[in-house]
Amino acid sequence: MSTHVETRAPAGQRTGRPGRPVRSDRARAEARLGWLLAGPAFVVMLAVTLYPILQALYDSLFQYRLTAPDDQKFVGLGNYQTVLTDQVFWSALLVTLLITVVTVVIELILGFALALVMHRAITSLRGVLRTAILVPYGIITVVSAFAWFYMFDIQSGFVNHWFDWVPGISPDLNWFAQQGTSLFVICASEIWKTTPFISLLLLAGLAQVPTELEEAAEVDGATWWQRFARVIVPNMKAAIMVAVLFRALDAFRIFDNVFIMTNGANGTTVLSLLAYRTSIGRLEIGLGSAISVLLFLCVILICFIAIKLFKVDLASARGEGR
Amino acid sequence: MRRRALTAAIGLALLAPLAACSGESGPPTLTWYINPDDGGQAEIAQRCTEAADGAYRIATEVLPRDAASQREQLARRLAAKDSSIDIMSLDPPFIPELAEPGFLAPVPDDVAQAVSADVVQGALDASTWKDKLVAVPFWANTQLLWYRKSVAEAAGLDPSEGVTWQQIIDAAKDQDKLLGVQGAKAESLTVWVNALVESAGGHIVENPEASADEVKLGLDSEAGKKAADIIGQIGRDGTGGAGLPTADENASMVTFQGDRGSFMVNWPFVWSATNAGVEAGTLPKDLVDDIGWAIYPSVEEGEDARPPYGGISLGVGAFSNYVDQAYEAAQCIVGVDNQAFYMATNGNPASNTKAYDDPQVKEAFPMADVIRQSLEQAAPRPQTPYYNEVSTGLQETWHPPASVNPDTTPKESSEFITAVLRGEALL
Numbered sequence: 001m002s003t004h005v006e007t008r009a010p011a012g013q014r015t016g017r018p019g020r021p022v023r024s025d026r027a028r029a030e031a032r033l034g035w036l037l038a039g040p041a042f043v044v045m046l047a048v049t050l051y052p053i054l055q056a057l058y059d060s061l062f063q064y065r066l067t068a069p070d071d072q073k074f075v076g077l078g079n080y081q082t083v084l085t086d087q088v089f090w091s092a093l094l095v096t097l098l099i100t101v102v103t104v105v106i107e108l109i110l111g112f113a114l115a116l117v118m119h120r121a122i123t124s125l126r127g128v129l130r131t132a133i134l135v136p137y138g139i140i141t142v143v144s145a146f147a148w149f150y151m152f153d154i155q156s157g158f159v160n161h162w163f164d165w166v167p168g169i170s171p172d173l174n175w176f177a178q179q180g181t182s183l184f185v186i187c188a189s190e191i192w193k194t195t196p197f198i199s200l201l202l203l204a205g206l207a208q209v210p211t212e213l214e215e216a217a218e219v220d221g222a223t224w225w226q227r228f229a230r231v232i233v234p235n236m237k238a239a240i241m242v243a244v245l246f247r248a249l250d251a252f253r254i255f256d257n258v259f260i261m262t263n264g265a266n267g268t269t270v271l272s273l274l275a276y277r278t279s280i281g282r283l284e285i286g287l288g289s290a291i292s293v294l295l296f297l298c299v300i301l302i303c304f305i306a307i308k309l310f311k312v313d314l315a316s317a318r319g320e321g322r
Numbered sequence: 323m324r325r326r327a328l329t330a331a332i333g334l335a336l337l338a339p340l341a342a343c344s345g346e347s348g349p350p351t352l353t354w355y356i357n358p359d360d361g362g363q364a365e366i367a368q369r370c371t372e373a374a375d376g377a378y379r380i381a382t383e384v385l386p387r388d389a390a391s392q393r394e395q396l397a398r399r400l401a402a403k404d405s406s407i408d409i410m411s412l413d414p415p416f417i418p419e420l421a422e423p424g425f426l427a428p429v430p431d432d433v434a435q436a437v438s439a440d441v442v443q444g445a446l447d448a449s450t451w452k453d454k455l456v457a458v459p460f461w462a463n464t465q466l467l468w469y470r471k472s473v474a475e476a477a478g479l480d481p482s483e484g485v486t487w488q489q490i491i492d493a494a495k496d497q498d499k500l501l502g503v504q505g506a507k508a509e510s511l512t513v514w515v516n517a518l519v520e521s522a523g524g525h526i527v528e529n530p531e532a533s534a535d536e537v538k539l540g541l542d543s544e545a546g547k548k549a550a551d552i553i554g555q556i557g558r559d560g561t562g563g564a565g566l567p568t569a570d571e572n573a574s575m576v577t578f579q580g581d582r583g584s585f586m587v588n589w590p591f592v593w594s595a596t597n598a599g600v601e602a603g604t605l606p607k608d609l610v611d612d613i614g615w616a617i618y619p620s621v622e623e624g625e626d627a628r629p630p631y632g633g634i635s636l637g638v639g640a641f642s643n644y645v646d647q648a649y650e651a652a653q654c655i656v657g658v659d660n661q662a663f664y665m666a667t668n669g670n671p672a673s674n675t676k677a678y679d680d681p682q683v684k685e686a687f688p689m690a691d692v693i694r695q696s697l698e699q700a701a702p703r704p705q706t707p708y709y710n711e712v713s714t715g716l717q718e719t720w721h722p723p724a725s726v727n728p729d730t731t732p733k734e735s736s737e738f739i740t741a742v743l744r745g746e747a748l749l
Contacts, residue, residue: 063745066401067423067707088748154565155576177567177722265507265567265721274748280394282710282749283401291748 053296059289066283079290089274096270099183100251103190107247110191111198118199119206137196145260148189179267186257186268194250198243205239245306249299271295350644351379352408352651355396357634358387362668363411370654378647389413389509400425400639407639408648412457414448414635415703421451422707427638427645429455437656444700445673449635451705452531458652461664462673463632464696465587466689467616473499473584474614481616486623487552490585494561501556502574502586505566507721512703512713513630515720518549520628520701522621527704527712534708534743539736546732548621557723567722579605587618589632590693594669615689617696628701633673671697714749715739
């Protein structure tokens with residue numbers, strides 16, 4: 001059986017040849033008002049994002065140390081060459097990608113399960129359930145990082161004692177002394193904290209799936225899994241992709257958890273930490289800016305892949321297209 | 323009418339704070355950026371404000387907890403010419419980095435003379451850059467060898483006569499006990515490596531005043547190999563415990579206080595902390611009686627150790643509006659009485675030898691004489707403007723302790739740090 005649901009063209013949108021529609025006076029006035037209302041915020045956004053980005057681009061072309069302001073030297077793309085030919089950068093990139101992929105995949109699965117529970121929950125419990133699920137997301141990342149660190153710490157932690165029946169876990173296991181176990185705790189903390197976010201985005205998507213489609217599929221004899229895979233998921237593709245995109249961007253910029261738990265020890269350095277260590281720790285503004293610019297390019301690349309290749313439509317995810 | 327009144331009210335509300343600023347009178351308020359402690363520096367600030375008799379007031383601002391973060395904040399503020407920094411508590415290794423670009427106001431000759439009298443040599447060396455005193459020595463810290471008398475006795479050792487690293491490693495191993503050392507990837511690891519290299523007769527940096535691309539490292543040497551041998555041995559044979567790769571000063575103190583505690587190298591704060599634990603009932607009463615102290619272990623038998631040197635010196639910000647008052651205040655802060663008070667109450671040893679005669683200090687620190695001797699023997703960490711690179715580079719290559727190999731680690735770390743200093747490698 002195949003229940004293919006076509007996405008309806010949003011009302012008012014012209015189909016066929018794309019062309020600039022003739023706008024009425026009222027539409028123009030509304031557009032002008034829109035610009036007036038959004039303009040100041042737009043200018044502020046430019047000032048706080050575009051300016052630092054351009055400054056970082058400029059700084060990345062210099063050998064510039066904050067404690068030697070007079071020794072600034074133009075090196076062109078020299079900093080980029082240093083960064084891109086260094087094993088440390090590539091290992092940080094790999095670790096960052098690993099954390100991103102692992103956390104986003106697990107969060108998506110768990111988030112979906114939570115969203116379904118919240119969606120189907122009895123009305124009287126819905127509010128309590130949503131609040132309870134949101135609690136981890138409301139906690140400041142540094143605080144949750146410390147909480148997870150102390151949970152697993154060999155001296156103050158309880159995990160080793162509670163779970164010593166699990167093979168491999170014993171009171172002598174130092175979670176933060178090897179790469180694998182450190183990354184496990186970092187990812188677990190990340191997943192615990194941000195799954196609520198992804199589940200909320202998915203819940204919004206679930207709410208947009210027309211119930212009549214599900215009912216029609218049910219009448220046609222579709223099993224639960226068939227309804228899920230062929231009706232629900234295709235109808236909330238936009239919400240899923242937006243959730244994945246937002247989380248992937250967030251996860252790629254991971255900093256707090258690694259900084260608090262290992263500070264990059266045992267091969268857990270991520271790109272943000274490397275940029276921080278170079279710019280803020282070593283005060284090498286030039287080299288650090290080059291890493292930041294590369295990090296920025298990676299983020300742009302992820303956005304590009306998501307929006308162009310997977311065709312994420314940010315507007316339809318917010319329900320604007322309907 | 324109502325609208326005009328509203329405009330006037332808003333205008334007044336906006337201007338009132340400005341008027342308050344312009345009309346500020348009275349003594350200048352000096353801001354003293356302090357490292358977190360048990361309230362001692364805030365108390366001294368209060369005392370000196372009173373002693374100034376209206377000439378200035380001292381307000382304290384707390385810096386982050388660890389030395390590296392303190393340095394980051396101060397360096398960034400000073401690079402931005404922050405005039406709010408009047409006095410700052412500086413960790414000695416970072417003094418050259420701030421002195422070199424002129425971030426510290428020059429110490430007037432008379433002040434330099436006054437604050438150098440009766441001060442231990444280590445503290446003076448640590449506050450000096452290119453043969454000039456650039457900061458005012460406040461308190462001077464050093465690590466001692468702390469030991470459980472029962473364990474030393476069972477091993478037939480008398481640490482007060484001097485012991486070697488090999489002896490304490492063997493003693494701990496034989497009795498299935500743990501050594502308290504700092505193996506975490508942090509500044510404390512650099513402190514340990516430096517003390518071992520210096521005790522073996524070497525130096526991490528041979529020419530500390532050189533520019534970044536000319537710095538010559540002394541790690542790939544006999545002394546570096548001996549240091550690597552000791553750290554690698556403790557890391558691999560389990561005498562450091564499972565917590566070694568993440569053990570900082572506090573963690574090693576907890577290990578030492580536990581049932582498997584034997585020997586520990588650590589700062590004197592452990593004495594007041596252990597006593598506080600006993601008083602609070604979290605530690606057994608007889609623990610304190612079982613703890614002894616001695617000079618840091620040596621690397622070679624018969625040769626003196628060069629214990630770690632730490633502490634705090636006071637720098638005066640070059641961009642402060644009140645440099646003269648700040649130096650006056652700094653002189654008050656480091657007064658013998660204040661140093662003795664600070665040592666007795668906060669557990670941080672004085673840099674002025676006269677403070678050790680204070681009865682309060684003698685009562686709180688039965689080991690005061692050993693601390694003073696250790697301070698005279700102590701070797702500071704490399705005094706270079708590139709200390710951060712050297713220290714972080716060491717931590718990258720000497721961590722975890724179990725991976726340290728005398729045949730490869732000193733050479734690798736030497737090459738790595740040199741490449742980082744030349745801008746050829748990332749850290």
